Amino acid sequence: MTTPVPAHEPHKAKTVRPIRFVSLDERKRNLTAAHFNVFNLTPQQISFDMVSYGAGAMSQEQLAGQLIGDEAYAGARNFENMSGAITRVLGHTYVCPTHNTLGSVKLLLHAFASSGQRLPSNARGRIDLHAPRGIELVDVRDHAEAVFTGNFDLAALEAAIGASRPPFVGAQAFADGQHPISLGNLRAARALADRHGLRLVLDVSRVVENAWYIQRFEPGMADRSIAELVKLTAKSAHVIMMDGAQDARANTGGFLATDNPADHERFINDIVVFEGLHTYGGMAGRTMEVIARGLDEMCDESTVQWAMAQTERFTARLREAGVPIERGCDGAYVQADRFLPQATQHPAHALACALYLSAGVRALVPGLVGRDHLLPLQIPRLAMSNRQLDQVADAVIALHAQRERIPALTLEMDGQWHDALRFGSVLADLAPFAFDCEPWLVHTLEPIAITTREQRERAIREAGWNTFLLRSADVTIDLLTDSGTTAMSSVQWAAYDAAVPTPATSSAYLEFAAAIRDTYGYQYVLPTHQGRAAEQILSEVMIRPGQIVPGNMYFTTTKVHQEYAGGVFADVIVDEAHDPTSTFRWKGNIDLAKLDALVREHGAAQIAYISFELSVNMAGGQPVSMDNLREVYAWSRQHGIAVMFDATRAVENAYLIQKHDLRYRSTHVKDILREIMLYGDGATVSGKKDYLINIGGLLTFKDNAAWAHAAEAKLRIYEGGVRDGGLPAADLAAMAQGVREMVDDRYIRARVEQAVRLAGWLKDAGVPVVEPTGSHAVFVDARRFLPHVDQDEYPAQRLAGEIYVETGVRPMERGNVSKGRDRDGNNYRPALELVRLTLSRRVYSDDHLRAVADGIIRLWQRRNQISGLRFVYEPRDLRFFQGRFEPLPAASVAQPAGVAATGQR
Numbered sequence: 001m002t003t004p005v006p007a008h009e010p011h012k013a014k015t016v017r018p019i020r021f022v023s024l025d026e027r028k029r030n031l032t033a034a035h036f037n038v039f040n041l042t043p044q045q046i047s048f049d050m051v052s053y054g055a056g057a058m059s060q061e062q063l064a065g066q067l068i069g070d071e072a073y074a075g076a077r078n079f080e081n082m083s084g085a086i087t088r089v090l091g092h093t094y095v096c097p098t099h100n101t102l103g104s105v106k107l108l109l110h111a112f113a114s115s116g117q118r119l120p121s122n123a124r125g126r127i128d129l130h131a132p133r134g135i136e137l138v139d140v141r142d143h144a145e146a147v148f149t150g151n152f153d154l155a156a157l158e159a160a161i162g163a164s165r166p167p168f169v170g171a172q173a174f175a176d177g178q179h180p181i182s183l184g185n186l187r188a189a190r191a192l193a194d195r196h197g198l199r200l201v202l203d204v205s206r207v208v209e210n211a212w213y214i215q216r217f218e219p220g221m222a223d224r225s226i227a228e229l230v231k232l233t234a235k236s237a238h239v240i241m242m243d244g245a246q247d248a249r250a251n252t253g254g255f256l257a258t259d260n261p262a263d264h265e266r267f268i269n270d271i272v273v274f275e276g277l278h279t280y281g282g283m284a285g286r287t288m289e290v291i292a293r294g295l296d297e298m299c300d301e302s303t304v305q306w307a308m309a310q311t312e313r314f315t316a317r318l319r320e321a322g323v324p325i326e327r328g329c330d331g332a333y334v335q336a337d338r339f340l341p342q343a344t345q346h347p348a349h350a351l352a353c354a355l356y357l358s359a360g361v362r363a364l365v366p367g368l369v370g371r372d373h374l375l376p377l378q379i380p381r382l383a384m385s386n387r388q389l390d391q392v393a394d395a396v397i398a399l400h401a402q403r404e405r406i407p408a409l410t411l412e413m414d415g416q417w418h419d420a421l422r423f424g425s426v427l428a429d430l431a432p433f434a435f436d437c438e439p440w441l442v443h444t445l446e447p448i449a450i451t452t453r454e455q456r457e458r459a460i461r462e463a464g465w466n467t468f469l470l471r472s473a474d475v476t477i478d479l480l481t482d483s484g485t486t487a488m489s490s491v492q493w494a495a496y497d498a499a500v501p502t503p504a505t506s507s508a509y510l511e512f513a514a515a516i517r518d519t520y521g522y523q524y525v526l527p528t529h530q531g532r533a534a535e536q537i538l539s540e541v542m543i544r545p546g547q548i549v550p551g552n553m554y555f556t557t558t559k560v561h562q563e564y565a566g567g568v569f570a571d572v573i574v575d576e577a578h579d580p581t582s583t584f585r586w587k588g589n590i591d592l593a594k595l596d597a598l599v600r601e602h603g604a605a606q607i608a609y610i611s612f613e614l615s616v617n618m619a620g621g622q623p624v625s626m627d628n629l630r631e632v633y634a635w636s637r638q639h640g641i642a643v644m645f646d647a648t649r650a651v652e653n654a655y656l657i658q659k660h661d662l663r664y665r666s667t668h669v670k671d672i673l674r675e676i677m678l679y680g681d682g683a684t685v686s687g688k689k690d691y692l693i694n695i696g697g698l699l700t701f702k703d704n705a706a707w708a709h710a711a712e713a714k715l716r717i718y719e720g721g722v723r724d725g726g727l728p729a730a731d732l733a734a735m736a737q738g739v740r741e742m743v744d745d746r747y748i749r750a751r752v753e754q755a756v757r758l759a760g761w762l763k764d765a766g767v768p769v770v771e772p773t774g775s776h777a778v779f780v781d782a783r784r785f786l787p788h789v790d791q792d793e794y795p796a797q798r799l800a801g802e803i804y805v806e807t808g809v810r811p812m813e814r815g816n817v818s819k820g821r822d823r824d825g826n827n828y829r830p831a832l833e834l835v836r837l838t839l840s841r842r843v844y845s846d847d848h849l850r851a852v853a854d855g856i857i858r859l860w861q862r863r864n865q866i867s868g869l870r871f872v873y874e875p876r877d878l879r880f881f882q883g884r885f886e887p888l889p890a891a892s893v894a895q896p897a898g899v900a901a902t903g904q905r
């Protein structure tokens with residue numbers, strides 16, 4: 001049975017690689033400077049670099065392996081690990097490491113071939129490794145075969161062997177990246193080689209893609225796993241060679257392997273001449289470790305199914321739009337001569353230039369001049385989302401629609417290899433393609449749990465129907481919280497790595513302080529380990545016991561610290577914030593009339609400060625308008641009261657102003673944020689949210705030195721050094737870079753719009769969600785979802801558990817359980833009985849979220865079968881963390897769906 005195509009990636013992003021979107025003007029300049037040969041462009045000049053070789057995403061295990069390279073000259077442990085993996089996965093015992101495929105070919109030819117020989121092969125090789133050594137390739141591919149186009153024409157092979165005794169028979173799994181070979185044909189070629197006393201040498205660099213074709217299209221193979229087929233394929237040959245930068249997802253490296261000790265002996269005798277030593281072969285130890293782990297991972301069934309489904313989707317989209325392409329194992333190979341019949345010379349280069357100019361996408365023209373006119377658009381393995389791939393396809397389709405406007409190139413410098421050519425041209429007048437997708441690629445990935453319903457039913461029972469008590473290992477898509485769950489960027493990691501630790505002033509601190517001053521315009525920068533630590537210090541510095549602290553709804557930790565410092569919290573948020581059905585746009589606003597009333601009652605001196613949260617978390621990520629910010633600040637000036645922001649989600653708020661306030665439509669988020677911060681005197685921040693890091697926080701003041709010095713005194717006692725707040729320099733450095741990345745317009749738009757899309761899919765199916773959609777989460781209204789479940793039977797808690805069982809998605813309850821009981825022991829029964837689906841930053845794709853929506857929609861369709869819960873263990877404080885429940889009997893759910901809420905008892 002073939003594994004079904006997964007609905008989403010079987011992994012999530014662990015680290016991301018930021019994408020630059022270069023302007024049309026820049027692209028024109030870059031292309032001219034590159035002599036109209038896109039080979040000369042660097043990735044920093046490109047939005048999507050459509051190459052698969054060495055450009056894929058590593059797993060976090062591979063990345064970890066990269067850091068434990070045993071760089072011994074002889075007998076490295078990494079070599080032993082790699083050899084073990086090769087034997088386990090590919091079945092061959094004797095391994096000869098090389099620096100890449102070119103190294104392997106060097107050794108092979110030196111061991112077996114001599115000049116003037118002819119080598120029959122099913123591959124032509126875009127890069128001809130053989131001709132320079134005087135060896136001619138003989139094409140013995142079966143050109144009549146429709147599916148396994150890489151199959152040998154066995155009669156032609158027999159004839160070629162008979163005509164001139166070749167050194168060996170060459171074969172490639174997925175020959176030239178385009179032609180899969182069947183297992184049956186490969187075995188027949190092996191038998192033929194055996195009859196003639198020749199070796200069959202197989203290039204297995206793309207063995208996984210080839211195994212997928214065998215599984216799918218070769219009769220009798222559908223029940224075999226990818227792992228089995230990979231091994232059977234590799235075992236069909238006498239000698240295999242592999243490039244580490246293909247299926248094993250390393251960035252370089254390779255090897256030859258065989259079961260014949262005599263052949264191995266010959267390879268390793270030559271290795272010291274050409275490559276290195278027989279236990280490293282011209283590779284760093286870390287590369288061998290990365291390859292070892294990549295080999296163990298590359299046959300993972302759902303990963304292979306996902307990657308191949310991406311390729312199918314990409315090629316289908318292009319083909320259906322009429323773009324002339326050939327199928328590749330790793331993407332679509334555009335037939336440039338059919339795309340651009342007007343370009344008689346070098347159509348692939350002309351097309352590559354036009355694609356870069358119109359969309360910033362690079363497709364590379366590889367190898368030797370004069371072989372064909374194909375322009376490969378390869379997918380970097382596991383690095384791109386379907387949303388991105390669809391848009392790259394759309395960019396090609398848009399170019400196809402205006403192909404008459406693509407000018408021909410004039411050759412200015414000729415050469416044998418495509419990378420050496422130079423051209424002159426006029427800059428085409430093409431309509432540019434605008435991307436609207438996440439501005440990052442997956443750099444490293446983390447596998448996610450793929451579970452069965454049975455496993456999940458057991459897991460939720462064991463967790464007492466409390467999603468906080470689930471093990472991460474049982475969770476497929478984790479939407480519990482966005483706190484500290486960010487995927488850091490490779491740039492942040494580089495800064496993390498480069499930071500020099502010190503208990504005194506680090507340059508990381510200075511970078512961070514500079515980034516905050518630049519972003520907020522605030523003078524005093526006090527790092528803390530988290531937001532709540534900043535809240536504690538701020539509260540102690542600013543609040544005299546008995547003073548009132550007005551705020552726009554409360555946040556749990558903020559309110560606790562205000563109360564610990566002797567303050568009395570007063571909610572002054574607009575009434576609409578408490579109504580889940582109100583569609584008011586600025587539900588985070590402060591109601592000035594409520595503030596006025598407080599001052600009239602208590603006097604301005606009794607107000608400690610205004611606690612002003614941006615993009616109010618507890619209201620569902622609801623924004624404050626710029627007008628409200630301005631008005632509240634003007635009011636506070638009049639009364640001599642300070643405004644202190646909770647700026648944890650200030651960037652999300654700034655984006656919502658850009659989106660919904662017409663006056664700010666063309667203002668950068670960074671400038672909107674800077675204006676927001678004008679209307680306050682200081683801020684606390686949980687860096688675990690906006691700052692794109694996993695730990696960290698901030699207390700900052702605009703210009704009041706007295707407050708800053710009082711806060712510093714407390715920082716030393718509670719947190720750490722005055723310039724680190726208990727954070728290592730490395731985390732400060734990552735945070736400084738995160739502060740720069742967070743105000744990127746494309747990034748924050750991608751983040752917030754993902755929530756909007758998720759909410760839209762749910763709403764379209766009738767699922768009740770809180771409106772308007774907030775900035776960081778989608779809230780499902782459990783009261784309207786399960787109207788037949790009384791609030792004291794905890795509908796949101798039950799719904800959260802059911803969502804987990806149905807989908808493997810972990811949400812969080814925000815309702816009666818979270819709110820707790822009053823003094824008389826009765827549940828508070830709050831107006832909001834919600835299930836929160838919180839989106840981590842840069843971690844999940846649209847396909848993950850589409851699967852979330854589909855699962856919840858299935859539940860919605862059978863909602864009347866869902867009953868409530870009762871406590872079996874109820875802690876006194878913060879019971880939502882540790883409480884345990886059991887489902888009530890299904891008898892209490894006899895009512896049909898759609899019945900009005902049972903209401904208050």
Ligand SMILES: *Cc1c(COP(=O)(O)O)cnc(C)c1O
Binds near residue numbers: 530
């Ligand atoms: C998370 C959060 C906090 C608390 O920050 P921690 O870093 O978890 O201590 C404070 N305010 C808001 C709005 C938050 O979202």
